[in-house]
Amino acid sequence: MGLGHFAVLSDGTKIDSPRFLRRAEKRLKKVQRELSRKAKGSKNRGKARIRVARAHARVADARREFHHQLSTRLIRDNQAVAVEDLAVKGLARTRLAKSVHDAGWSAFVNMLEYEAARYGRTFVKIGRFEPTSQVCSRCGVKDGPKPLHVRVWTCGACGAVLDRDVNAAVNVAKAAGLAVSACRAQVRPGLVPAPRSEAGTHPKPKPVATGRQAGISVL
Numbered sequence: 001m002g003l004g005h006f007a008v009l010s011d012g013t014k015i016d017s018p019r020f021l022r023r024a025e026k027r028l029k030k031v032q033r034e035l036s037r038k039a040k041g042s043k044n045r046g047k048a049r050i051r052v053a054r055a056h057a058r059v060a061d062a063r064r065e066f067h068h069q070l071s072t073r074l075i076r077d078n079q080a081v082a083v084e085d086l087a088v089k090g091l092a093r094t095r096l097a098k099s100v101h102d103a104g105w106s107a108f109v110n111m112l113e114y115e116a117a118r119y120g121r122t123f124v125k126i127g128r129f130e131p132t133s134q135v136c137s138r139c140g141v142k143d144g145p146k147p148l149h150v151r152v153w154t155c156g157a158c159g160a161v162l163d164r165d166v167n168a169a170v171n172v173a174k175a176a177g178l179a180v181s182a183c184r185a186q187v188r189p190g191l192v193p194a195p196r197s198e199a200g201t202h203p204k205p206k207p208v209a210t211g212r213q214a215g216i217s218v219l
C-alpha cells in the first residue's frame, strides 16, 4: 500500500511526483540492490557504496526541487491554503509511515508555510481528531471510518459519490474555515440531480489549482 498521490486538492486536482523524482528514486533502488549483492570488504562494494550515496543525494535534490515548484505554484494560485497535519494524526507511527516519510510530506508542508508567509497568504494546518474521511463533504453527515482500500463511496444521506482523497481535501478546507464549492469535490454528481440549467457546467478538475483556496490532503 502506498499513498496514491503526493497531494490531492479540494478542487479535485491530484498531484503525483514528477518523472524526474521517480527516475531518481528508481535509480537509487537499483544501486541499493547492487550494493547488497557485493561481497563484504570487496573493492566493488566500496564503489557501489559511493554510487548509493550519490543516488541518495540526487533523490534529495529532486525532491527539494519538486517541493519548491509545487509550493510556489500553490501559493501563487491560491489566497489561502489549508493542509492536514498527518504527524498529529499519528500516521507517522503506523504502517503507512514509510510512504508518508518517503513523500517528504512534512518538508513540503514547511516549505508551503514559508512561501505563504513570504507572499502574504493564509496558511492553516488542521490536525487532531478531524475526521476528514468520515464526513460527507457535501451534506456533513458523519458515517464513520472506512477501510483504507475504500477509495470511493456513496453518501447514504445525500447520495453524493465521494472520492476519498478529494472528500478529505474539501473537509480540510472547510475545517480550516475556507469556503469551497462542494460540487467540485464529487467524482460525479450524486443521486440529487442538478437543475437542467446547471447540467454540464461543473468544471473538470484542472491540471493546476486555479481556485483561490485549496485544501490539501494526502489521505
Ligand SMILES: [Zn+2]
Pocket: 136, 137, 138, 139, 140, 141, 155, 156, 157, 158, 159, 160
Ligand atoms: Zn452526504
